[in-house]
Amino acid sequence: MLKNILTPKLKLLFLAVLAYLVIMACGFTTPGATPATEIPGAVNTSVAQTIVAQMTQIAGNATPTPTLVTVEPTASPGPSMTPLPTFTQVAPQPTWTPLPTFTPIPATPTPLPCNLAQFVSDVTVPDGSTYTPGSVFVKTWRLKNIGSCPWTTEYDLFFVNGDKMNGTTLIALPKKVNPGETVDVSVELTAPANAGTYLGNWQLRTPGGQTFGIGATGTSSFWVKIVVVVIDYTEPYNFLLEACKATWTSGAGTLPCPGQSTDSKGFVQILTSPVRENGKTDNESALWVHPQFTNNGYIQAEYPDIEIFAGDKFVTYVGCLRNHPNCKVIFTLSYRDENGTIKTLGTWAEAYEGLDVSISMDLSSLAGKKVNFILRVDAWGVADDDHAYWLNPHLTGKARGAITPLP
Template sequence: MLKNIKSLAIMLVVLSTILSACQVSRVTPTPAPTQNPNAVFTAAAQTAQAALTQMAQITPTTAVPTATETPTITPMPTIAITATAVVTPLATATQAPAGSTAQPSGPDSAQFVEDRTVPDGTDYAPQAAFVKTWRLMNNGTSTWTTGYSLVHVGGDALGGPGSVSLALDVPPNQTADISVNLVAPTAPGSYTSYWRMRNASGAYFGDSIYVLIDVVGSGTPVATSTPGGGTSGTIVTNATMAVDIADVTAECPHTFTFVASFTLSQASTVSYELEAGSDISGFTFDLPDGQTSSFPAGTQTLSFSLEITDTRNGWVRLKITSPENVTSNKANFSMTCQQ
């Protein structure tokens, strides 16, 4: 009996061991870590930023058009004439012998272009003062300097100087208006005066030019009209205005030089001013104020500069208001600006 009980106990122990070995182990899952909501938002923002950055790198940049500036309207330029206040008596040279046949000096050459005043056969009263102006072209290769002059070479002197020095340089292929102050003889008749260019070395060159007048009537005029629009008085005579180069085609701006001259029969205090005009509407001049100066008897010159900034044309003249009213001829100019 005891033996059976012992055997039963052993069997229970073995059975318990087998059951323990066959029991399925329970696996407890590891809980997932709790995620911070802010971290989720941050990650999303970083992802969006990265996406935007990437798009910016691959998307072509489109330039933003700039606003077109409103064009401005430039007013009509104002022309400024500045007086240089240079007053110099005209130099008087020794009169060349009549009929001089000196030969041109190489590059020096002068060609007659036209009579600017006093057409051939103009009538004047005895002792009437007048101004003869010729237009000559420098068709040589040298520049005519102020050492060059127009010289009386024959015929009637007509009360004029032996020579007239150039007031300005004249380059090759440019023209110059050269004026001489003359006086008609007292006796009626026909008179011719011959002139020619002379260089600084004393050699004559170029075309011979002349002035031909007829003296008619008798008596001495108190005032006369000068061809070209000028007038003369009893104290102030032979008022002229000339420009260095009348027609210019060049780059702008360009400066013209005007030279006015007049003759006084006696020392006088002279009041003078410039007048200017143009046929172009809206074209204005900025002229200097009138001036008053004392001059000795004889021929005087005044120089003025005129700067042109655009294609224009016009005229300039001298007006003397004291000791008597006298005006010079109009010196015309034309400017064509090259681009």
């Protein structure tokens, strides 16, 4: 700091004073002078005070030099830092190699063949239907045109092979059938004379004589399959043998004979070994009937007229088939006389209680008359489980032979 306030003149004075003090310290005196009595330290003190006074005066007249202040650098505070989230180490996951992207190739549509049929349903005569020898019936199939060509009325139903059962070989289609439409095709057949199972295969035929059928390639046949039952009865008139000669009806109209057991309109079939509600399997056949599937529905058959002889009796058992516990029906035997009047011979209520009803009705009052017998079954309320039977219904008497024993 002292170095900063000394001017050149002050520096020269300072050196002079300093030289004087050195000389005095070394005992230098002027020759011939009488040494004065010295007070120890007085001279030095005086000189020093004089020098200080002069330096003070000079310092007072001197222009002060700014003081250099050395400032130690300090770090400037930075912006406030947001603390980073705590890092939690996660176990390394396996590396998956991505599968190549699958680009589906559009399938080339397979062109439809011109002529191709699809079986839809058996309208009549389901597989395994039973008939007696010589019974005439009509088999009807429902087919759908799933080809690309229409079927005109020049197309035919065509017998291929198997049991022909007196059917016509070629039968023209009843209408034009465009692709996507359905048609019912029918043929009249006759049950063979011998007992057994019979099957006939059928297809369609184009006007040019090409045959086609069902299946993926259109080469498979649709068929009719029946069972012929020979019933060994001595009675000249049996209602089983004549069943499909009768007219079967319900509240829904006329019914086929035999029908399908799933037909909500009601149905009739012939059972060769019926299981009665008492659990016994019978060796005699029965008419299996079901009223129309509606509350208080009914089913009935009106037979062709027959002459009654003296001593004739109507004989049968009636009941519910096994495993139909909700069966509850009313059986009625009536006839239509020569004047067209319907008269009731008897009525029997039957429920599923393990017992059936034996009927032996004397017809002597009708001797000499021709009548049409009517067999009817009514639902007694809900008809959903009314699977009923007439077991071996027949006429017997002296003119017709002995009564066939029933179990």
